[in-house]
Amino acid sequence: MSWRSIALAALAAGIAGGVAMDAYLWISPLASEHPGLPAIWSAIAVAAAGKTMRANPNAPWIGLGIHALISIAWAGAYAYAAASTAYIRRLWYVSGPVFGLIVYALMQILLLASGGFEYPHSPNDFVSALVAHAIFFGLPVALVVDAVDRG
Numbered sequence: 001m002s003w004r005s006i007a008l009a010a011l012a013a014g015i016a017g018g019v020a021m022d023a024y025l026w027i028s029p030l031a032s033e034h035p036g037l038p039a040i041w042s043a044i045a046v047a048a049a050g051k052t053m054r055a056n057p058n059a060p061w062i063g064l065g066i067h068a069l070i071s072i073a074w075a076g077a078y079a080y081a082a083a084s085t086a087y088i089r090r091l092w093y094v095s096g097p098v099f100g101l102i103v104y105a106l107m108q109i110l111l112l113a114s115g116g117f118e119y120p121h122s123p124n125d126f127v128s129a130l131v132a133h134a135i136f137f138g139l140p141v142a143l144v145v146d147a148v149d150r151g
Contacts, residue, residue, distance in 0.1 A: 001079070001082075001083035001148075001149055005083075005148060005149070006076065006079045006080055006083055007076070008148055009075070009076075009079040009144065009145045009148040009149065010072055010073075010075045010076030010078075010079045011072055011075075012075075012144050012148060013075035013078065013079060013140070013141040013142075013143075013144035013145045013148070014068070014071040014072030014073070014074065014075035014076070014141070015068065015071070015072070016140045016141065016143075016144045017071050017074075017075055017136075017137040017138070017140045017141040017144075018067055018068055018071030018072075018137070020136045020137065020140045021071075021132050021133070021136040021137040022037055022040075022067075023136070024131070024132050024135075024136040025037070025040060025128075025132055028128050028131075028132070037060075038060040039060075040063070041059070041060040041061070041062075041063030041064045041067060042054070042059040042060050042063050043063065043116075044063035044064075044066050044067050045059040045060070045062040045063035045066060046059065046063075046116070047111060047114060047116035048063075048066045049062070070107075071137070074103050074137075074141070075141045075144075075145070078095075078096075078099050078138075078141050078142065078145055079145045079148075081099075082095070082142070082145050082146075082149065083149070089146070089149060092142040092143065092145065092146040093139070093142065093143075095142060096138040096139040096140075096141055096142025096143065097134040097135060097138045097139050097142075098134075098138065099138045099141065099142065100133040100134040100135070100136075100137045100138020100139065100141070101130065101133060101134050101138070103133055103137065103138065104129060104130060104133035104134075
């Protein structure tokens with residue numbers, strides 16, 4: 001894959017993964033506290049820009065933009081790894097969910113470092129977060145990167 005193809009794959013895969021994960025979180029019956037997408041996006045904005053963002057009426061839209069940029073950046077990391085490692089590219093249906101779990105773990109570490117970490121409210125919330133990242137983020141990212149790579 002050329003750098004142009006990696007960038008194109010990152011853009012398409014990041015959007016696909018972000019939309020799929022948000023759609024899952026919107027309809028997921030696993031989450032015990034289902035705040036809705038605007039609240040999730042606001043929480044993203046608060047984690048990125050600080051607690052003063054809570055008073056901003058545009059916080060959900062800012063959070064949505066941040067979520068899109070983060071999804072595209074993670075998809076870029078996957079696209080680069082797939083372009084440079086044959087078994088990631090060949091076993092995309094395995095490497096995608098594993099990548100999603102890695103993204104979840106690293107994002108939790110970033111939240112912990114920034115003071116925005118919250119323990120899951122229940123075991124179902126934890127399982128829902130794992131499913132969201134592995135199946136509804138990692139897998140679509142890997143599928144789209146594979147599709148772009150195949151042409």
